[in-house]
Amino acid sequence: MRRAALLGFLSVALLVLGGVVPLSASASSSFTAGQYAATITGSSALGNEVISTEGGAIECKGSYHAELQEASASLLIAPTYTNCKAFGFAEATVTNSGCGYRLHLGEEVSEDNFKSTFDVFCEAGSAIKVAAGACEMEIGPQSGLNSVALVNKTLASPADITFDPEVTGIAYKVLKDAFLCPFNGTGSKTGATFNAATPITLAVTGTYLDMG
Numbered sequence: 001m002r003r004a005a006l007l008g009f010l011s012v013a014l015l016v017l018g019g020v021v022p023l024s025a026s027a028s029s030s031f032t033a034g035q036y037a038a039t040i041t042g043s044s045a046l047g048n049e050v051i052s053t054e055g056g057a058i059e060c061k062g063s064y065h066a067e068l069q070e071a072s073a074s075l076l077i078a079p080t081y082t083n084c085k086a087f088g089f090a091e092a093t094v095t096n097s098g099c100g101y102r103l104h105l106g107e108e109v110s111e112d113n114f115k116s117t118f119d120v121f122c123e124a125g126s127a128i129k130v131a132a133g134a135c136e137m138e139i140g141p142q143s144g145l146n147s148v149a150l151v152n153k154t155l156a157s158p159a160d161i162t163f164d165p166e167v168t169g170i171a172y173k174v175l176k177d178a179f180l181c182p183f184n185g186t187g188s189k190t191g192a193t194f195n196a197a198t199p200i201t202l203a204v205t206g207t208y209l210d211m212g
Contacts, residue, residue, distance in 0.1 A: 029105045029114065030071040034158070034207030040066040040075075042202040046083050049165070049200070053087075053137065053172060053192045055183040058130055060084035060094055064202065068209075076121060077101045077202070087182055089132035098126030099141070103148060103163065105211060112152035114211055118167050118194075119143040134178035139192070142171055151199065152211050159208040162199035170194060 033040075042064040051058040060081035068075065078100040086092035102119040109115055120128070120142050127138040149164040170192035177183040203209055 028073055029108060029211060030073050031068060031075045031105060032071045032210045032212070033068050033204050036068065036070055038068040038204045038207070038209070040068060040202050040204055040209060042200050044196065044200050048198055049194070049196045051192060051194050054189055055135065055181065056087040058084065058086040058092065058094065064200065066202070073105050075103045077103065086130055086132040087135050092130060092132035094128065094130050096128045098123035099128045103150070105150070106147065112154055114150040115147040116150050118145040118148050118165065133180055134176060135181035135183065136176040137172055137174045139170060139172045145169060150211060158206070159210055160201055160203035161209050161211060162201050164199040165194045165196050167194040
């Protein structure tokens with residue numbers, strides 16, 4: 001019995017010394033900052049990000065804000081959109097009061113490259129609302145949308161993170177489909193996408209923002 005126990009102990013020791021550690025023992029990945037509370041900001045030019053729907057594209061100038069109180073596996077980003085155009089109209093408004101994008105940090109697929117699932121988070125009774133001409137639609141809360149690419153920009157000074165939305169299957173509702181609107185009727189729809197031509201940088205002034 002003692003011989004069997006000793007052999008078992010030696011086997012575990014060899015695994016540890018050889019660097020073979022069960023994946024379940026690894027720590028969960030988290031968003032971290034050099035100091036807390038950290039205020040995270042970012043911006044994106046008009047036309048860089050596109051939300052595509054049955055009725056056409058929505059494009060805006062975007063600015064982003066998030067607060068990180070401690071290391072966390074998720075990050076809630078509040079976007080503000082200005083200078084918008086949508087559905088073929090040169091002017092549009094996108095109102096997202098009470099809504100934001102929640103990133104859930106997932107696996108590290110290669111060095112400094114992570115995946116994240118994407119939620120549209122909204123407070124009760126809120127939605128992201130888009131109006132252009134006589135057309136209106138809204139994007140309500142939904143979770144578990146497909147992955148977003150996140151990259152640690154470790155060579156930046158200070159280090160920051162970029163996120164690259166490639167989100168598909170977004171549900172939305174057309175509220176008004178009047179004169180010159182390109183929708184095929186009102187009601188609930190799905191299949192909208194959210195993409196960016198270049199990744200969006202998120203940073204904390206004066207200190208680093210990291211994942212790991």
